[in-house]
Amino acid sequence: MGVTLLLLRSLSRLNLLECGCLAWLFGVGVVSLLLWIGGTLVSGVILQAIVTVACLALGVTGWRAKQRAGVIFELPRPSGITQWLLTIFVLLEIATIFFVSAKHTLGWDGLLNWEIKARYAFVNGGVLPVEYYSSAGRSFSHPEYPLGIPLTELWLYMWIGEAHQFWIKTIFPFFYAAGACLLALIATRISGRCWVGLLIAALFPFIPYFTSGPGGVIVGYVDFPVSIVYLTGLGYLLYSLSTRIEYPFYIYASCLALLPWLKQEGAILWCVLVALGLVVSWQQKKVRLFAVSILPGLFVIISWRLYLKLMDAVPPTDFSPLSVHALLNSAHRVGPICRTLFAEIESTNHWGSFWLLTGLALLYLLVLFRDIRSVVLAGAILVPVMVYSSTYLFSAWPSYTAHVTASMPRLLLHIVPTAWLAIGLALSFRRVEPEKQHT
Amino acid sequence: MNWRNLRDRLLIGHIIVWSSLLCLFLFQSAPISTRAVLENRIGPIEANHSTDLYLQALTGLQNGSQSVDESLQSLPKGKRLLIFVRSDNSPSEFLGMLIAYLSWPRQVQIVKLRGTTADEEVEAIAPASVAGIVFCSVSPPTWLGKGIRLGSSILLVPVPASEARP
Numbered sequence: 001m002g003v004t005l006l007l008l009r010s011l012s013r014l015n016l017l018e019c020g021c022l023a024w025l026f027g028v029g030v031v032s033l034l035l036w037i038g039g040t041l042v043s044g045v046i047l048q049a050i051v052t053v054a055c056l057a058l059g060v061t062g063w064r065a066k067q068r069a070g071v072i073f074e075l076p077r078p079s080g081i082t083q084w085l086l087t088i089f090v091l092l093e094i095a096t097i098f099f100v101s102a103k104h105t106l107g108w109d110g111l112l113n114w115e116i117k118a119r120y121a122f123v124n125g126g127v128l129p130v131e132y133y134s135s136a137g138r139s140f141s142h143p144e145y146p147l148g149i150p151l152t153e154l155w156l157y158m159w160i161g162e163a164h165q166f167w168i169k170t171i172f173p174f175f176y177a178a179g180a181c182l183l184a185l186i187a188t189r190i191s192g193r194c195w196v197g198l199l200i201a202a203l204f205p206f207i208p209y210f211t212s213g214p215g216g217v218i219v220g221y222v223d224f225p226v227s228i229v230y231l232t233g234l235g236y237l238l239y240s241l242s243t244r245i246e247y248p249f250y251i252y253a254s255c256l257a258l259l260p261w262l263k264q265e266g267a268i269l270w271c272v273l274v275a276l277g278l279v280v281s282w283q284q285k286k287v288r289l290f291a292v293s294i295l296p297g298l299f300v301i302i303s304w305r306l307y308l309k310l311m312d313a314v315p316p317t318d319f320s321p322l323s324v325h326a327l328l329n330s331a332h333r334v335g336p337i338c339r340t341l342f343a344e345i346e347s348t349n350h351w352g353s354f355w356l357l358t359g360l361a362l363l364y365l366l367v368l369f370r371d372i373r374s375v376v377l378a379g380a381i382l383v384p385v386m387v388y389s390s391t392y393l394f395s396a397w398p399s400y401t402a403h404v405t406a407s408m409p410r411l412l413l414h415i416v417p418t419a420w421l422a423i424g425l426a427l428s429f430r431r432v433e434p435e436k437q438h439t
Numbered sequence: 440m441n442w443r444n445l446r447d448r449l450l451i452g453h454i455i456v457w458s459s460l461l462c463l464f465l466f467q468s469a470p471i472s473t474r475a476v477l478e479n480r481i482g483p484i485e486a487n488h489s490t491d492l493y494l495q496a497l498t499g500l501q502n503g504s505q506s507v508d509e510s511l512q513s514l515p516k517g518k519r520l521l522i523f524v525r526s527d528n529s530p531s532e533f534l535g536m537l538i539a540y541l542s543w544p545r546q547v548q549i550v551k552l553r554g555t556t557a558d559e560e561v562e563a564i565a566p567a568s569v570a571g572i573v574f575c576s577v578s579p580p581t582w583l584g585k586g587i588r589l590g591s592s593i594l595l596v597p598v599p600a601s602e603a604r605p
Contacts, residue, residue: 352468
């Protein structure tokens, strides 16, 4: 909360809902980064105490900054029967996601890639043991994956006093709740219509993959949190197009720092958001602010790489090293990769007709609207899909099509909230003039 | 709203198209999502909730995490655990990973086999460095002797027993 209050202190009125959602996302980032950095020096109760004190200090600093600036909280209220009904529906859906999460086990990756790190760190006094990084026998759990979510799970373990596979699942519905609210808020701001935001937030969980796919919201995978951070970063970047105040850029920068800390593919999304940020900042003449905003993410990427080198981590084996030779050798894969991608997009069991809606929304953005906001939003959907698909050219799996089939649905999940945002903008059927946007 | 007005015609078309598509989306997706909401039940609220349920589903072993942990505790300390799995069988691979997950801080080595037997691979083991061998949906060599059976698909053979050669 402290970080959020510090970032939003330039506003005279704070949306309590927005604050809460951002506080969850940035709280995850701050706690996990503090545990990682603190864990290099101390462990056990001392580590827990240091992180607690640092979080409290941030909270107090943020609160004081808010008091000094005379900022007041306010809770947005729906107006009219439609908005009230949609709001109630969204709240019921959030409750349902909590309920469904409690009924399912952690998924394969949720358990063996993410929770495993939290568990081993917990039994080792809050620090992931050095031997884990170099353990070839446990390379299946990808020791090279970043620790954003495992250390958040560890934080819960430290407070409940045991590694608990049931309670750990409660973390992920919070990401859903924050994501649904932020989607509604961002879509409302960008489209200029509250009902659009609420409608897409209400439709959001109906994507079958969320609740029945092997990597959705309820099985402890990191892909959904990544998708929410990506949406938030992009949403505030788009919002910065229509306002002179700088806080949307700070939120964008914070999300940029979080993305590579959650998942390796977060570095790809980081690159995409940086490229889009450059376009926006160039247009807004905020290039200096942009240059500063990419530094935290860059720091996270570089320091994690260095740390892995220092720990002598087992190198990943899913992909072969990038080279022109490997690229030329795998050129024949382009056709099968595209076919598998399209087969996945057409899978109604995973997505219903969601990608059809997205395709139509992209048509609206690129053909009807054609403003910078639409182009940036379309780029944020299309570029990650293209880059993700290209990575399979370097797949080292015995069957690269099996690799695509196994992981593509989860990678597509990263852009789902952003695609909903595009659908919302298309639904509103108007180009919003910057001056008319909600503040 | 006027049909002769181009903007209004576009708006009506827009409303019809999006209403139809959103209804189609809900019609296709809602039944699948509803099924996911209705299936399973909450609990048990236990520390090893997921690993227990997986071990029970794949091997029929009740309270599996604790059973596996207790069996592994009986093995000599400081030596690695060898886990044989079938590369063509996802449940076998998954069981191997679960055993590796539960056996921390012991060093593990997962050996993927193309077939269902591991005779040659077991013969090649240097017993001095191995605390035990786990077979996940893999048949152990007949000469290896009895081990600890953990459910229907996991067999743990402590090393003293496996030192026997054919």
